[in-house]
Amino acid sequence: MKKKFSFLLVLLLALSTFLAACGGDKKTEGNEEGSGAGGSDEKKEQVLNLIESSEIPSMDSTLATDSVSFNVMNNVFEGLYRLGENDEPVLGMAAEEPQVSEDGKTYTFKIRDAKWSNGDPVTANDFVYSWQKALNPDTGAEYAYIMYDIKNAAKVNAGEVPVEELGVKATDDKTLEIQLETPVPYFKALLSFATFYPQNQKFVEEQGDKFGLEADTVVYNGPFTLSEWKHEQSFKLSKNDSYWDAENVKLKEVNFNIVKDTATGVNLYETNKADIAGLSAEFVDKYKSDENFKTRAETSVFFLRLNQGNEVLKNVNARKAIDSAYDKKGMVDVLLNNGSMPAYYLVPKDFVTGPDGTEYREAVGDFGGFDAKKAADYWAKAKEELGKDSIELELLNYDSDSSKKIGEFLKEQLEQNLEGLTVKIKAQPFKQKLELESKGQYDFSFAGWGPDYPDPMTFVDMFVTDGAHNQMGYSNPEYDKKIEQAKGELLDDLDARWQAMVDAEKILFDDQAISPMYQAGVSYLERPYVKNVLRHSFGADNSYKWASIE
Structure with missing residues (x-):
């Protein structure tokens, strides 16, 4: 949640399964669901074969923060609801x-x-x-x-x-x-x-x-147990015969192969070893006329964390320069091409409506945008204030195929439009990347968040001073006050509470605490015999309790 889903969303990035969050994506996309690999015998056995883009970071529900863990836990554990x-x-x-x-x-x-x-x-x-x-x-x-x-x-x-x-x-x-x-x-x-x-x-x-x-x-x-876990390779969910509602759980097994690049996932689909495969840009063009091609909007938002523990990124003009210096629409259209949309905000579109029935994003509007000249002006001010002519920053990135391409795009755009900047890229496996962010051991990072519950608060409370998911040293007392009011004294005044959350998001972008990149969409191939996999807009990505192979 999506924590944070986390939100946290390598899955979505690799377009294999997820956003969290505290929240993302929420969280990872539910498009890596699959089913019995080849023949009808397997399908009768109710076996679903899926692709996951990351190892499970944690199976302790009190410690998990990411979409991969939440997705598995949602199917092997159960809360009050x-x-x-x-x-x-x-x-x-x-x-x-x-x-x-x-x-x-x-x-x-x-x-x-x-x-x-x-x-x-x-x-x-x-x-x-x-x-x-x-x-x-x-x-x-x-x-x-x-x-x-x-x-x-x-x-x-x-x-x-x-x-x-x-x-x-x-x-x-x-x-x-x-x-x-x-x-x-x-x-x-x-x-x-x-x-x-x-x-x-x-x-x-x-x-x-x-x-x-x-x-x-x-x-x-829960409906399933985690019956097999080969770290960094695969894991398996098996039907839990002890589950109170086992008679309504049709699937016998849900198998996950951990695959970090899209081409391998597509190959598994083509060879009947996966029933759903997420598609990156080049595969969207190849398969968009396929009868099993699908696309879906998500509520996960990906953004750059700008760590204010870094001397350069502590400077607001440097942060504003970075946000203005890359073409979000071009990035989405060319590199993703999967239903994602450029994001100029934190709280996603088509997620929640306010007390008056107006969709949140429609009422609040966008912040910022690509403007190379404005970026250069901000950058010149930042360098003057910092007393630097040349600057080097390291981008902490996921190690999935599509995120590596986005990292290279960011490097090229930022170095081209911000004179004197050198960007180095540090790609890390999902779990290690989360750990580095939690410790604040990075300059700026490619991050994502999926909602954990249906309210703007699951996004906006991430960045309160010393918040567990702040992870970038941001602090603004006015922002903190708005969040505190919306969580407390304004709960009896829904209109005022809503406005407090709107105001908090505006403060976040006045400070340019983050640089939003895109709201995720997913394009994928799904076999027609996969039925009733529930995809969620908050919390865990997917529920397999009611899924079946027909």
């Missing part, structure tokens, strides 16, 4: 809709009779344990902030009060009570997000440091 058709939250571990207090601050859930894959019952305490773990400052969970709507959550995460004072408790094995700081209009959808999944305390503690590192050091309560 999961997303169904049209992204509507449907009951998961919750046996029935909760009792909600008159003030909208207290939710009481009954936990259904469900089992973990090791046979243990799923209990209310599994939620209490997991949520306390995520917010315990010793855990270091980047996504802890997404739980701050729960009473005392921020204080627990700051170490100001013990975890036992978190506003969640198991009144008995099957009753979970949640107290909120303020009413949250999208709370049920939020509860479908990975950070809110339960964890089996006894099992987790038995595994110790090994928890989440291998397929057999995790226990599952």
Whole structure:
């Protein structure tokens, strides 16, 4: 989420599967779903063969921040709700809709009779344990902030009060009570997000440091189990016969091959070893008349993080110069050519509508754009203020095929339009790239975010001072205040809350904290016998619970 989906979205970049986020993409595209490779026998066995562009960074739901992890977790774990058709939250571990207090601050859930894959019952305490773990400052969970709507959550995460004072408790094995700081209009959808999944305390503690590192050091309560995990090569989901709703899960297996370049993925599709293949620009032209060619808009947004820990990028004119110095439309039309659109914003188009029914992006408009002369003027001011004639910056990039091409395009455009600039490119595997960003060990980076829940806040709260997903040293007290108000005192005034989020986004671009690149779209090939894979606009990318091979 999409964390962050993350958001975080190498998948989308390679156009294999994803955006998060905190949020992205959300998150990665759900276009790498596939099914039984070749003959009808495999199809009858309900086997789906997919492509993924990255290793799974984490299988610990309290620590995951990226779209790859969230996509897998969505299919092997289950929270109180999961997303169904049209992204509507449907009951998961919750046996029935909760009792909600008159003030909208207290939710009481009954936990259904469900089992973990090791046979243990799923209990209310599994939620209490997991949520306390995520917010315990010793855990270091980047996504802890997404739980701050729960009473005392921020204080627990700051170490100001013990975890036992978190506003969640198991009144008995099957009753979970949640107290909120303020009413949250999208709370049920939020509860479908990975950070809110339960964890089996006894099992987790038995595994110790090994928890989440291998397929057999995790226990599952979702439609599937992670039955095989060959790191950096492949992984397999198998139907979980212990799942409470197993009778409605048709797929027997979901197989993922980890493939970083589009050509290899297309070859797997052509040889009936994958049922869905994401397409980059050159393959779109080749296959656009194919009867199995599809395209779809996404809600993930990709952008350049401009790390203000860097002396040059701390300068606002340098940041504005970079944003003005490359042709976003040309990049999208030529290098992507897949339904993506140039982005001059953070909150995506066609994502959410305001209290008055107006689509967010339509009401707010765009920021900035390609202007080589303006870029040169900003750059000249920056160099004068910095006392430098020549500058070298390193671009932290993903190592997928399409992202490498975008990196080269950025290098060429920036060096051409910003005199004296040299750009070096550092391409890294997804997990290592995320780690470098988290540590702030980069100059500027190619990043993405997919929404984690249906509200602009999943994008705009990323960049508060010292926020877990800020990761670039940006700080503006006025921006922080707008976010704080929209999360607190303005929740009872939806119009004012909406305006606060709009104002926050404007501040972000007045400061040119980031340089937005494009809103993702995906073009892909999908076999006609793949049915009912749900693609989500926030949170995890795909749900396979209801998918089948026909």
